[in-house]
Amino acid sequence: MLEHQEEAPVPGKVTIYDVARRAGVAPSTVSRAFSRPGRVNAATAERIRRVAEELGYRVNPLARALSTARTGMIALVVPDIANPFYAEVILGAQATATRAGFTILLADTQESGRIERAALERAMPTVDGILLAGSRMSDSAIRMVSKQKPVVVLNRAVVDVPCVVPDNARGIRGAAEHLAELGHQHITYVAGPEASWADGMRWRSLREVALELHLRVGRIGPFTPDVQGGVRAAEEMGTSPTSAVIAYNDQLAIGLIRGLAARGVRVPQDVSVVGFDNIFAADLITPGLTTVAAPLHTEGATATKHLLAMISGTASRRSEPGAQRVPEQAGQAVVLPVRLVVRGSTAQRSRKRTSPASGTTRVSPSAAKAATSTSAGSR
Amino acid sequence: MLEHQEEAPVPGKVTIYDVARRAGVAPSTVSRAFSRPGRVNAATAERIRRVAEELGYRVNPLARALSTARTGMIALVVPDIANPFYAEVILGAQATATRAGFTILLADTQESGRIERAALERAMPTVDGILLAGSRMSDSAIRMVSKQKPVVVLNRAVVDVPCVVPDNARGIRGAAEHLAELGHQHITYVAGPEASWADGMRWRSLREVALELHLRVGRIGPFTPDVQGGVRAAEEMGTSPTSAVIAYNDQLAIGLIRGLAARGVRVPQDVSVVGFDNIFAADLITPGLTTVAAPLHTEGATATKHLLAMISGTASRRSEPGAQRVPEQAGQAVVLPVRLVVRGSTAQRSRKRTSPASGTTRVSPSAAKAATSTSAGSR
DNA sequence: AATCGCGTGGCAACTGGTTGCCATGTGTTG
DNA sequence: CAACACATGGCAACCAGTTGCCACGCGATT
Known part of the structure; x- marks a missing residue:
């Protein structure tokens, strides 16, 4: 004072x-x-x-770091900070890091593997550990990095590297079941970036569920995972939209809805749309976006907690760079639960503009039960 | 390889x-x-x-830093990363910092002055300079900090400390003129946090412009600058909404629109709403939000550029901690231009529900001119 | 009384670079 | 040919801590 x-x-x-x-x-x-x-x-x-x-x-933390080889900093690498999805993850990570006396070094890679490598190159010597969220690098590159410093990967599973991922499979299943209960029989998947592990995961899960529920599925894409991409998807879809769509993420879904609206296709009357992630804006648009809520904040926090555990594990002597034994199960990904948030963008399939095969409208009680909306992000 | x-x-x-x-x-x-x-x-x-x-x-950057007292890192302190407003600023800052070979240390202060101080305490010895965006600390505290390390303040003017701010006055003027041209005569300002410098600035500007344009103005608040706050503002406003509202920022405006809608008040038919910042979501909601577009990305970039200039200025000898002479005008804030983005949330004042005094509907050609919409953030 | 052990504090080497100053060698100039 | 300037490389001190090892002193054990 x-x-x-x-x-x-x-x-x-x-x-x-x-x-x-x-x-x-x-x-x-x-x-x-x-x-x-x-x-x-x-x-x-x-x-x-x-x-x-x-x-x-x-x-002087620098002087201390020089001899102890511990800086108290961890790098957080994300493809795009402006993506609200990562904003939440960052918040979760930052909270637990700060609580443990660690500082976060943030790097935005602009969705580029090249920039990501460069960023790591710069950050590596300065940090005690690395959080890779939505990495665009190859699995082997990630594994290399994790040999030099403790690494935790988010939203992606990499063999032999600790990971934290949302339960994509169950999320997609929930979405598909929801649509099925509303009478939809044909679902189109709007794909995100090819390099995205989550995208592959979601599409695969959808196909599996489809088999089980006797649904037909199609796929268009890839698209960039932003609103623009969604608008383009709407264009591509224009000729023959199915009555239900699941998008790789919320931004795509939102863009899709806008694009469809521009072409005179109404959501949810003509097409039901489901997103993924439950970003802030999902509750702001009209109609509200039905989406799979990933525990964004929790993901960041969990990943950080694991990373910190690994770091204090390495604390032994300044030898064996990558010799940390993973906290619990080695290389086993931690899967975080998700839940379906039903809002206005999904509805009963309308009879018109469908193949006249099964025109019966089913009112599913479970669908009604599931229709609990949530409040917008307040924090 | x-x-x-x-x-x-x-x-x-x-x-x-x-x-x-x-x-x-x-x-x-x-x-x-x-x-x-x-x-x-x-x-x-x-x-x-x-x-x-x-x-x-x-x-080894640490070893180098030990003798040179230059770490190549700059701290970026923001009140809330999840606020899309700051996300853009971060992006701008990160881009120019990276280009100059600097790394960004991010700190979220959760809108708390206390946490902000603590974060600075941690970060100060490690960084070459500090970017304070939307600081919640007192002017004198900021000045103290700037005596120890180069500091640039964003979105706020602090005497004797270099600042980068959007042209709040002109922005508010543009909004008020726009509303006046649409026939509105009474504007309510929905205030943001009291600690916010920008809030005071905007309210003051509004009062000045009101005098000039012969408008009446009222003010409610303060509210937290998020969607929740806007909803609360709608409640408080319920009894006697004026035909036009300018909100402290877009989140408040969006919340306000939702809140009003919940009470049966329609935007823009019953009330016109203008926001500030032009965040990503402003273009996503229905109706689109008319708002003052602040050059978010540019702000971050500009501030960083100045900070880097100050840092290389300090490069002389490791003496005189705060002796950097400010790049250009000492203590003069750099004011960045803004522009009004007209979308659907503002409209001609409806004749009903107004005092019958001047029922004439004026069609203002300049209002029509200004009505150029923008595309959503794509990047 | 001699020994052992432990709690404390100091010495000095070490972390990995940076830099002022000096010595050497070479080329240029008077 | 001497004097001088300049380019270049090395020595050693320094940045601000950490830590292995040792010494000292004191109380407890046998």
């Missing part, structure tokens, strides 16, 4: 040597007083702490 | 000493070869570079 200290006008320049001299001890003792509590006599430690306070001493 | 180097299996552990030995020179020469091009004979430098490459050597 004081603006001027007695002797140290420049709080950034006080070193352990200054403190040591003033306290009448050796610099090493000062160092120990801070970094190794218990190693120093309580009385001495107290005195040192008082002098340090008085001088306005702060440990 | 190679997975195994000839002699250095652990690329993270090669030092200048290893390179020096292998190249037959002194460590200092290796250091110079990298950090001081020209100081070393071209041929020698080339040889060193080759050996380094071969050994997989990378400079």
